[in-house]
Amino acid sequence: MIIKLSGGKVYDPAGGIDGKQQDLYIRDGRIVDAPEPGAKIDREYDLKGKVVMSGAIDMHTHIGGGKGNIARILLPEDHRMDPVHRTDLTRSGCGHAMPSTFVTGYRYAEMGYTAGFEPAVLPINARQAHMEMGDIPILDKGGYVMLGSDDYLLRMLTAKKDQQAINDYVAWTMQAAKAIGVKVVNPGGINAFKFNQRKLDLDEQNSHYGVTPREILQVLATAVKQLGVSHPLHVHGCNLGVPGNVNTTLDTIQGIGGLPMHLTHIQFHSYGTEGDFKFSSGAAQIAEAVNRNKNITIDVGQILFGQTVTASGDSMRQHANCKHASPNKWVTMDIECDAGCGVVPFKYKDQNFVNALQWAIGLETFLLVDDPWRIFLTTDHPNGAPFTSYPHLIRLLMDKTFRNEVLSTLHPEAQKMTTLASIDREYTLQEIAIMTRAGAAKLIGLKDRGGLTPGNWADITVYTDNADRQKMFEKPDYVFKDGEVVVIDGKVVHTKWGTTHIVKPDFDASVEKGLKDYFDRYLTMKLGNFKIGDDEIIENGRGSLTVHPLVPN
Amino acid sequence: MTEIIEVPSPFCGIGTDDLAVQIDGLSLKVTANGCAVNTPAFEQPITDTAPRVAGKIVSLQEAAAKAAELLQSALQPFIGGCATDVNGMRALLALADRSGAVVENMNFPAARNNFLALQDSGWMNTTLAEVKNRCDLLLVVGTDLEVFAPRFFERYLWNAESMFLDDTSKRSVIYLGKAPSGNASTSPTGAKAQVFECASEDLPEVIAVLRALVKGRPIHAQSVAGIAVSDLQSIADALKQATYGVVTWGAAALNFSQAELTVQTLSEMVKDINDMNTRCSGLPLAGKEGDQTANQVCGWTTGYPARTRFSKGYPEYDPYLNDSRVMLNNGEADVLVWVNAFNVNSVPPETSLPTIVVGRSGMTFSQEPAVFIPVGTPGIDHAGHAYRMDNVVAIRLKKLRESGLPSTADALSAIEQALKEGSV
Ligand SMILES: [Zn+2]
Numbered sequence: 023m024i025i026k027l028s029g030g031k032v033y034d035p036a037g038g039i040d041g042k043q044q045d046l047y048i049r050d051g052r053i054v055d056a057p058e059p060g061a062k063i064d065r066e067y068d069l070k071g072k073v074v075m076s077g078a079i080d081m082h083t084h085i086g087g088g089k090g091n092i093a094r095i096l097l098p099e100d101h102r103m104d105p106v107h108r109t110d111l112t113r114s115g116c117g118h119a120m121p122s123t124f125v126t127g128y129r130y131a132e133m134g135y136t137a138g139f140e141p142a143v144l145p146i147n148a149r150q151a152h153m154e155m156g157d158i159p160i161l162d163k164g165g166y167v168m169l170g171s172d173d174y175l176l177r178m179l180t181a182k183k184d185q186q187a188i189n190d191y192v193a194w195t196m197q198a199a200k201a202i203g204v205k206v207v208n209p210g211g212i213n214a215f216k217f218n219q220r221k222l223d224l225d226e227q228n229s230h231y232g233v234t235p236r237e238i239l240q241v242l243a244t245a246v247k248q249l250g251v252s253h254p255l256h257v258h259g260c261n262l263g264v265p266g267n268v269n270t271t272l273d274t275i276q277g278i279g280g281l282p283m284h285l286t287h288i289q290f291h292s293y294g295t296e297g298d299f300k301f302s303s304g305a306a307q308i309a310e311a312v313n314r315n316k317n318i319t320i321d322v323g324q325i326l327f328g329q330t331v332t333a334s335g336d337s338m339r340q341h342a343n344c345k346h347a348s349p350n351k352w353v354t355m356d357i358e359c360d361a362g363c364g365v366v367p368f369k370y371k372d373q374n375f376v377n378a379l380q381w382a383i384g385l386e387t388f389l390l391v392d393d394p395w396r397i398f399l400t401t402d403h404p405n406g407a408p409f410t411s412y413p414h415l416i417r418l419l420m421d422k423t424f425r426n427e428v429l430s431t432l433h434p435e436a437q438k439m440t441t442l443a444s445i446d447r448e449y450t451l452q453e454i455a456i457m458t459r460a461g462a463a464k465l466i467g468l469k470d471r472g473g474l475t476p477g478n479w480a481d482i483t484v485y486t487d488n489a490d491r492q493k494m495f496e497k498p499d500y501v502f503k504d505g506e507v508v509v510i511d512g513k514v515v516h517t518k519w520g521t522t523h524i525v526k527p528d529f530d531a532s533v534e535k536g537l538k539d540y541f542d543r544y545l546t547m548k549l550g551n552f553k554i555g556d557d558e559i560i561e562n563g564r565g566s567l568t569v570h571p572l573v574p575n
Numbered sequence: 576m577t578e579i580i581e582v583p584s585p586f587c588g589i590g591t592d593d594l595a596v597q598i599d600g601l602s603l604k605v606t607a608n609g610c611a612v613n614t615p616a617f618e619q620p621i622t623d624t625a626p627r628v629a630g631k632i633v634s635l636q637e638a639a640a641k642a643a644e645l646l647q648s649a650l651q652p653f654i655g656g657c658a659t660d661v662n663g664m665r666a667l668l669a670l671a672d673r674s675g676a677v678v679e680n681m682n683f684p685a686a687r688n689n690f691l692a693l694q695d696s697g698w699m700n701t702t703l704a705e706v707k708n709r710c711d712l713l714l715v716v717g718t719d720l721e722v723f724a725p726r727f728f729e730r731y732l733w734n735a736e737s738m739f740l741d742d743t744s745k746r747s748v749i750y751l752g753k754a755p756s757g758n759a760s761t762s763p764t765g766a767k768a769q770v771f772e773c774a775s776e777d778l779p780e781v782i783a784v785l786r787a788l789v790k791g792r793p794i795h796a797q798s799v800a801g802i803a804v805s806d807l808q809s810i811a812d813a814l815k816q817a818t819y820g821v822v823t824w825g826a827a828a829l830n831f832s833q834a835e836l837t838v839q840t841l842s843e844m845v846k847d848i849n850d851m852n853t854r855c856s857g858l859p860l861a862g863k864e865g866d867q868t869a870n871q872v873c874g875w876t877t878g879y880p881a882r883t884r885f886s887k888g889y890p891e892y893d894p895y896l897n898d899s900r901v902m903l904n905n906g907e908a909d910v911l912v913w914v915n916a917f918n919v920n921s922v923p924p925e926t927s928l929p930t931i932v933v934g935r936s937g938m939t940f941s942q943e944p945a946v947f948i949p950v951g952t953p954g955i956d957h958a959g960h961a962y963r964m965d966n967v968v969a970i971r972l973k974k975l976r977e978s979g980l981p982s983t984a985d986a987l988s989a990i991e992q993a994l995k996e997g998s999v
Contacts, residue, residue, distance in 0.1 A: 094878045101878040105889040114889045116878035123875045149969040351697040358704040546703045548581045
């Protein structure tokens with residue numbers, strides 16, 4: 023069966039196409055070359071005047087795993103404001119800040135997204151992350167496994183194990199947890215919190231292990247690179263939310279010595295200490311450092327105003343911030359000598375100086391970083407705002423007048439502390455397509471996704487061009503997933519199951535000797551029962567695994 | 576005859592996964608690391624292998640069709656028990672969504688004590704490996720821990736080695752409320768737990784005073800519910816002096832009215848201690864008969880714990896109104912579906928309503944249900960996933976034998992399919 027998409031204006035940065043009118047053909051779920059003249063076209067969509075992009079990819083969104091489910095259970099009052107009815111096609115659930123799994127899939131698809139990646143998969147909680155993502159329809163998914171506060175790695179560092187041994191452990195963990203990347207959260211800080219340390223600077227030692235965050239970043243970034251994992255080490259840095267942390271972030275960039283590194287939700291790590299309130303924007307310095315260091319990629323973690331919930335692996339910083347919980351209830355957990363988590367509901371207010379400036383810092387970062395291939399559109403869902411606010415965020419980026427209108431309504435002191443009003447840049451459609459499609463696929467290392475040239479999977483979103491970019495991006499005309507129409511006019515018309523993207527870096531089998539001994543002595547589970555089998559993802563015909571290639575060194 | 580080792584158990588809640596089980600045809604024998612909870616649960620023989628409608632043997636399809644017919648004509652179905660694995664819960668919630676049922680996990684009356692505290696103020700909790708390696712003081716509140724989980728102490732407190740304690744036998748154990756029924760809490764070197772007994776229903780008062788003492792508030796009374804205030808002061812001091820204290824309670828054992836307030840006081844006390852320059856964590860006990868599993872899957876599917884109704888076409892959580900006892904007694908439900916794949920003794924509550932049972936083979940009834948579908952047990956008859964008490968670790972359950980019994984998910988999906996076909 024051949025499907026023809028006729029006459030749309032195609033924005034495909036991966037294929038080097040910038041708004042050119044052209045036809046696309048789909049067969050067996052993939053984009054194919056134009057068939058021989060006279061070949062039977064089974065279905066044709068007239069897309070004249072429409073904007074065509076590949077399906078969007080959210081490279082950092084908390085959609086699977088224990089802390090998200092704690093956030094759900096914690097906030098029944100939030101769900102009650104946004105109940106979601108079942109239909110003949112779709113399951114019921116809840117929406118707003120931390121939607122139920124089925125609703126997550128529907129709402130992402132209804133915005134033109136076809137993939138989402140959970141960035142904080144605790145090895146010991148990876149089963150849950152995959153089970154939750156296994157209940158998210160339509161989307162492809164994957165996860166970055168969290169290391170850096172696990173006692174096994176810190177013991178290795180204290181014992182001065184060599185880089186090769188660490189590489190084996192990282193590769194083994196990625197395979198055991200079925201991951202496509204590696205993340206580190208407050209490097210060593212979650213562990214230090216268990217030893218009653220309440221802060222941990224880049225060069226501050228863990229009181230038990232004597233290891234510093236800088237050392238952890240170095241060995242993990244090296245491991246990821248040497249293993250040939252495409253996605254660079256995904257870093258949630260030290261001192262999240264602390265005024266003055268811009269210096270920590272700059273030092274982190276400098277200190278990694280040219281290794282590939284992704285700094286996530288950098289907005290939360292770009293704060294200075296100037297001004298009457300001792301809180302200021304470090305976005306310009308960060309953007310300058312990012313522009314200069316080509317090994318660095320970032321996502322923003324934009325905050326938008328309203329109620330949300332923050333769910334993070336960073337138990338240390340979440341505990342420090344629990345006094346800001348709104349409503350006033352919060353959870354932290356120490357987890358299995360592996361990691362931790364903290365869940366703090368949060369209400370960002372436009373008349374609050376700090377929140378207003380956080381909003382401006384995120385936007386300054388977007389607008390001051392030159393290369394859209396190295397910056398990604400995120401709200402760190404749900405931490406900065408729920409993912410459903412993306413169309414609004416896109417409008418803020420593409421429409422200077424609108425942006426300045428919103429700015430003029432914020433806390434007046436915050437307006438004085440931002441250069442935002444003087445920044446003229448407006449993102450183009452092609453730049454949006456880079457940030458949310460081609461760039462994301464490239465960063466994660468997704469083969470045959472994020473592009474529209476023949477050979478790619480047919481994940482395609484079609485929009486009606488509209489000067490109001492929010493309206494345009496919140497209601498695509500069509501969304502195709504693997505060549506099947508799943509959304510028409512912003513509503514799900516068909517559901518299916520996406521695949522789980524992983525990589526399988528090599529390791530020396532002898533790594534299990536030390537691990538088995540460690541599991542038997544100190545953990546609560548047998549090594550063999552820890553590893554996630556392929557069958558756990560693909561049973562019931564709901565899921566599949568897609569293994570992506572490694573990058574030769 | 577074969578033997579399978581490193582078998583995980585879904586029964587005890589503490590995630591033991593070192594059992595050895597000998598398999599001889601359909602009969603199982605736990606040959607290593609059994610306990611009073613796990614061994615009988617694994618060794619329970621299979622009896623029924625065929626579904627019944629009104630006592631007559633039928634095929635799974637016929638049973639599913641009859642169940643669907645009952646659900647189709649019902650105004651308000653109720654799905655109780657909810658004791659199964661992750662896939663079983665997925666199918667159960669799909670059926671509930673389609674039939675507009677109310678869903679309740681059988682342990683919810685106990686779990687509510689925790690949920691109400693969690694949803695009002697939250698908590699700081701920990702998991703079993705942290706206990707195993709860090710805990711230097713365990714305070715057990717109102718619960719006979721070794722009856723709840725016979726191997727808790729052996730596995731998580733008296734383990735030979737830990738990463739951060741030089742000598743695990745030097746850990747302190749304090750019981751407040753209920754006294755232990757055995758000696759599992761006695762350390763390998765013979766040190767006995769300290770025990771401060773009081774009646775369960777006096778715990779709210781005792782815990783309130785303990786928290787006040789932790790915070791340094793003056794208490795003028797000399798004793799509370801028979802416990803000397805000086806003893807409570809010593810517990811408060813011990814918690815503050817511990818490097819990594821752990822406070823544990825069984826929500827089911829706190830079987831007095833408004834026990835959620837006691838859970839909340841304990842949880843807030845743990846938070847207080849974390850602001851006094853040391854660490855302390857809570858550890859709620861649960862994980863029996865799929866309760867954590869039910870609440871986790873219901874959580875990600877609906878946003879709410881497993882006492883949720885679908886009758887309006889979307890999930891609505893109400894920890895009081897959706898109570899099976901209330902609904903069944905008041906005639907607010909007209910069909911009961913009872914699901915328990917773990918425990919043959921956990922039969923549906925007595926009711927005159929037409930009842931559909933999806934139950935572990937071996938279940939017997941004083942009154943034959945309208946439909947009975949005997950199912951296999953997760954972790955014995957089919958693979959699956961179950962959550963441990965600490966609610967973070969999902970264990971991968973193994974298939975141990977070829978019984979041919981359908982899984983809970985098979986049975987409930989068949990009913991949902993029949994309902995779907997019947998409604999178009
Ligand atoms: Zn994040």
